[in-house]
Amino acid sequence: MTLPRRGPARGSRLTAIAGLLLAGSVIAPLGATAQTAPPPPPPYQDPDQPVPARVADLLGRMSVDDKIGQMVQGERASATPADAAGHRLGSVLSGGGSWPAPNTAESWADMYDAYQREAMDSPLGIPLIYGVDAVHGHNNVHGATIFPHNIGLGAANDAELTEDIARATAEEVAGTGIDWNFAPCLCVARDDRWGRTYESFGELPEDATRNAGVIDGLQGDALNGPASVMATAKHFIGDGGTTGGDDQGDTEVSEAELRRVHLPPFQEAIDRNVGSVMISYSSWNGEKLHGHEYLIDELLKQELGFSGIVISDYNAIDQIDGEEGFTAEEVRQSVNAGIDMFMVPEDYAKFIELLRAEVDAGRVSEARLDDANTRILTKKFELGLFERPLADRSYLQTVGSAEHRELARDAVRKSQVLLKNDGALPLAKDGGKIFVAGKNANDIGNQSGGWTITWQGESGPTTTGTTVLDGIREVAGESTEVAYDREAEGIDDSYGAAVVVVGETPYAEHEGDRPDDLRLDEEDLATLEKVRATGVPTVAVLVSGRPMDITEEVSGVDALLASWLPGSEGAGVADVLFGDHNPSGKLTFSWARDFEQQPINVGDGKDPLYGYGHGLSYPAS
Ligand code: GLC
Numbered sequence: 231m232t233l234p235r236r237g238p239a240r241g242s243r244l245t246a247i248a249g250l251l252l253a254g255s256v257i258a259p260l261g262a263t264a265q266t267a268p269p270p271p272p273p274y275q276d277p278d279q280p281v282p283a284r285v286a287d288l289l290g291r292m293s294v295d296d297k298i299g300q301m302v303q304g305e306r307a308s309a310t311p312a313d314a315a316g317h318r319l320g321s322v323l324s325g326g327g328s329w330p331a332p333n334t335a336e337s338w339a340d341m342y343d344a345y346q347r348e349a350m351d352s353p354l355g356i357p358l359i360y361g362v363d364a365v366h367g368h369n370n371v372h373g374a375t376i377f378p379h380n381i382g383l384g385a386a387n388d389a390e391l392t393e394d395i396a397r398a399t400a401e402e403v404a405g406t407g408i409d410w411n412f413a414p415c416l417c418v419a420r421d422d423r424w425g426r427t428y429e430s431f432g433e434l435p436e437d438a439t440r441n442a443g444v445i446d447g448l449q450g451d452a453l454n455g456p457a458s459v460m461a462t463a464k465h466f467i468g469d470g471g472t473t474g475g476d477d478q479g480d481t482e483v484s485e486a487e488l489r490r491v492h493l494p495p496f497q498e499a500i501d502r503n504v505g506s507v508m509i510s511y512s513s514w515n516g517e518k519l520h521g522h523e524y525l526i527d528e529l530l531k532q533e534l535g536f537s538g539i540v541i542s543d544y545n546a547i548d549q550i551d552g553e554e555g556f557t558a559e560e561v562r563q564s565v566n567a568g569i570d571m572f573m574v575p576e577d578y579a580k581f582i583e584l585l586r587a588e589v590d591a592g593r594v595s596e597a598r599l600d601d602a603n604t605r606i607l608t609k610k611f612e613l614g615l616f617e618r619p620l621a622d623r624s625y626l627q628t629v630g631s632a633e634h635r636e637l638a639r640d641a642v643r644k645s646q647v648l649l650k651n652d653g654a655l656p657l658a659k660d661g662g663k664i665f666v667a668g669k670n671a672n673d674i675g676n677q678s679g680g681w682t683i684t685w686q687g688e689s690g691p692t693t694t695g696t697t698v699l700d701g702i703r704e705v706a707g708e709s710t711e712v713a714y715d716r717e718a719e720g721i722d723d724s725y726g727a728a729v730v731v732v733g734e735t736p737y738a739e740h741e742g743d744r745p746d747d748l749r750l751d752e753e754d755l756a757t758l759e760k761v762r763a764t765g766v767p768t769v770a771v772l773v774s775g776r777p778m779d780i781t782e783e784v785s786g787v788d789a790l791l792a793s794w795l796p797g798s799e800g801a802g803v804a805d806v807l808f809g810d811h812n813p814s815g816k817l818t819f820s821w822a823r824d825f826e827q828q829p830i831n832v833g834d835g836k837d838p839l840y841g842y843g844h845g846l847s848y849p850a851s
Contacts, residue, residue, distance in 0.1 A: 274616075275355075281611045285604055291354060297599040298585050300606050301565075303361065303541070305575030306330075306341070311348035314358060317579060320606055321410070321571060323361040324370060325544060326685025326738065333372045333683075335406050335629040339621040342407030346619040356607075357615040359460070361410035361541075365429065366797055367395075367638070368402040368629065369682050373694050375402065375634040375798060376678050380415060380441070381775065382645030382794035384431035384818035385845070389443050391641055396447025397457075398637055401628040404457040407621030409613055412462045412508060414444035416495035419776075421475030421829035422819065425742025428679060428775030428795055430470055432818025433831045433842065438495035445502040453505065454614030457625055463499035465510035465543060467525060468492045475829065477740035478511035478549070488514065497534060505609050506539040509569060511546050520564050521550040527568035539605050541571040558584045565594050570602035630694065635799055642802025647792040647815035648846040654767040654788035656809030656848055657727055661709035664702065665766065667718035667757050668731035670773040672699040677773050679795035680738030687736030695798025698731050698771065705804040717753070718760045728766045729807065730758055733774035733793075747825055748779040755783070762786045771803060777821040781839055792817070809848055816845035 273279045274288035292300075299318025306324050314322050322345055330341040342360055349358045368374040377395050378386075386392075396414075403411055416438040419430035431437040442463075450458035468488055472479035481488065496507065507530060510519045519525060520542055530536050547564045548556045556577070561584045564572070574581045588594040610616065628634060648655070657664060670676045675683075675692040683692045696704070703712050713720065721728060732754035750758075761768050770787040772778060775795055784790060791813070793803050805811045820830045821840035832842045 277617050281608055284611050285607045288354065288356070288607055289600060289603055292603070294586065294589055294596065294599065296354065297596075297603045298582050298589070300356070301571055301585075301599070301602050302578045302581055303571055303573045304578040308576040309578065311345045314345060315348040315352050317582060318352070319358060319578060320356070321359045321361060323573065323575070325575060326363055326681055327370060327683065329370050333370075335371055335373070335402070335626050338371060338406035338408070339623055339626065343620050346407070350619055357610060357619040359409050359610055359613070359615065360407065361412055362403065362408050363412045363681055364399050364403050364408075365413045365415065365681050367399050368406065371402070371406065371629065372683060373630040375630050375638050376682055376693065376695065377638045377797050378641050378645045379428040379679055379775065379795040379797070380431045381428040381819070382796060383441060383641065384437045385647050385792070385794065385815040386641060386644035387440070387816055387818075388644055389440055391644060392441045393443035393447040394637060395641060396444040397450075398628070398634045400448045400450065400459045401457045401625050402630075402634065403459050404622060405625030405627070405629055408459065409615065410460045410462070410506070411448055412464060413448070414442065414461065414463065415465070416442065416463050416499060417465065417470035418492055418495065419470040419819075420491070420831055421472070422748060422776045422822065423744050423828055424470065424472070424475030425477050425737055425739050425744070426469070427475075427819075433820065434818070435491055435494040437818045439498045442495060442498040442502055445499055445504045449503070449505060453609070453612040457622070458613070460505035460609060460613060462506040462508050462541065463496055463504045464508035465512070466496055466507050466530060467510060467519065468514055469510040469512050472512050474745060475743060476745070477743050480513040480516060482515055496530070500534050500536050504538060506541055506571075507536060508541050508543055509546065511543050511549060518550045520546045520569065521560070521567050523567040531568055537605065539571050539609055540569050542569050542573050544573050544575060547572065556581070558588060561585050562588045562593050565598060565602075570605050635695070638797055639799040639802040639805070642796040642799050643805045643811040645794055645796065645815050646803060646806040646813050647817055647844070648789070648806075648813035649792055649821070649840055649844065650784060650787070650790040651846055651848070652788045654727060654769050655791075655807060657706070657729075657769070657807050659705070659707045659710055659808055662726035663711040663713065663724060664706060665718065665721045665725040665728045665761070666699050666702055666712060666714045666731070667716060667721065667728065667761060668771070669716055669735075669753055669757075670698070670733050670771075671716065671729070671731035672697045672714065674798060674800065676733070676735055677793075677795065677800050678797050679734075679736050679775055680742065682736065686738050686741055689735055693798060696801040698773070698793070698800040698803045701801030701804030702729065702807065704801055705808045705810060716757075718757050721761055721764055721766065723764045723766055725764075725766045727769065728761045728764070729769045729771060730761050731771040731773055731793075732758065733772045733778065737775070742775065748776070748822075750778065750780060750783065758783055758786065769807065771807075777819050779822065779825050781823055784839070812848050813845065814847065816843050818842065
């Protein structure tokens with residue numbers, strides 16, 4: 231269903247402008263009918279003008295302060311609509327977990343519109359662009375559909391499905407007004423100890439390249455199309471290749487390897503006209519990316535020809551000199567390196583002041599400001615923000631819709647990877663008895679992982695959807711007895727099968743780095759042992775953001791399913807457990823036989839427990 235985008239149609243806005251001009255310039259005497267035509271709007275306000283002409287006209291009307299403001303993105307908790315307009319901010323973001331109260335889609339649309347009305351009310355009436363991380367659905371919003379994280383979509387190996395998920399995400403995002411999504415992460419995760427492994431589609435560049443259709447799903451056929459949202463290829467470059475999987479660490483590789491492993495997804499993104507690229511916190515051979523003129527200006531902008539917006543990461547310029555906070559030198563270095571938009575959530579006023587001083591001193595040229603503003607304004611015009619700045623609330627109905635949830639459940643099914651099966655799967659729906667246990671069996675927060683409602687995500691009933699246990703109860707059918715206890719209290723050998731759902735609890739970014747081990751926690755190990763001791767055929771389901779070190783446990787279970795981070799529609803796992811969907815997922819990560827193998831990747835000569843591409847199916851019945 232194609233719905234119009236963004237509230238009142240273009241015509242009504244132009245009529246409104248004309249009406250204002252008329253009211254201000256001509257008061258016809260009583261009874262008179264002659265009226266002078268309103269002056270034409272300035273070219274930049276005329277949607278019939280080509281975008282380059284609109285950009286040039288507007289740029290010519292902007293002061294240095296206007297141009298500097300456009301390059302700065304504040305965070306909603308520190309920049310009210312009045313603050314944003316007062317500082318001429320070009321953009322505002324919601325960081326992970328930064329939502330209006332109440333956290334409803336409607337309330338998001340109200341918040342967004344408040345920012346836009348204030349922005350449009352400024353002298354030049356430049357709309358702002360609002361960014362969020364909708365990395366697996368509109369995941370900050372309570373009740374939104376939460377899709378599997380990228381590691382599961384990589385295993386599903388279904389590029390069309392990935393694009394459909396992005397389109398559904400764009401609809402839910404657009405309903406709340408938001409125009410800019412800091413997704414997809416096109417990182418190539420090379421070390422499972424990295425806390426962002428689950429944001430990666432796989433350990434090879436082609437895993438990311440194959441799923442770059444996220445960009446098309448988000449951006450649609452045109453940025454001003456119905457429910458189109460600007461995508462962001464992130465994080466340029468080498469974020470997944472740091473030594474030891476150290477988040478924001480150092481990618482110590484040759485330029486040849488950097489180009490071979492980490493560059494292809496960005497080339498693909500540029501070929502798909504991605505609107506923005508986010509720079510990585512990480513370093514390359516000791517030099518922070520955020521100050522790297524060769525990689526940003528010469529490689530990304532010149533060699534690859536990227537013409538969209540280059541945005542910094544959150545407070546990332548602070549890290550260039552290794553000291554807390556940012557300095558005039560870091561502002562100058564990152565601007566001159568080619569970054570166009572600066573994610574400075576709190577200290578945006580200080581950034582503006584320092585950059586102004588650098589421009590006045592001639593250390594940052596106005597030509598650089600013009601390049602950045604040309605890129606930013608071009609996207610704002612292409613998005614149609616000047617004509618339709620307000621949320622298109624007709625898409626609110628898509629948030630958490632049954633249609634989107636069914637799409638998510640299908641993605642959950644296809645993302646499951648069956649690692650081992652000695653015959654315990656598929657489970658029978660024959661009226662027998664099934665025991666379900668494990669800390670991740672009945673926990674929508676754990677099965678959704680990080681970037682869900684809050685930045686880090688959290689355990690518990692954080693949003694709406696179905697847990698793995700809900701799914702088992704639904705799919706097993708009325709005649710099957712399903713018992714549940716998180717720690718398997720009450721299990722005995724009268725049960726025909728046991729499903730133990732174990733794994734990780736939510737985390738995001740560096741909080742998820744695991745430099746010391748990838749073992750199951752004590753609770754999981756105890757639950758597995760308790761169940762194993764009964765002799766009941768045991769199915770272990772691993773809900774985690776990466777391959778874990780489960781070699782010692784594999785021999786003690788009859789079947790092992792990698793479920794990854796399925797999101798809000800956990801019932802999709804049950805569809806596979808009962809054979810309603812024959813498992814089709816394939817590993818896009820080499821599964822280490824032991825922790826000391828890390829990092830382990832295709833072609834490195836190491837012997838994995840399960841190799842890249844591994845994934846079993848049920849035998850034909
Ligand atoms: C975070 C992440 C980045 C995200 C940004 C805004 O630190 O590195 O992926 O888009 O900040 O939330």
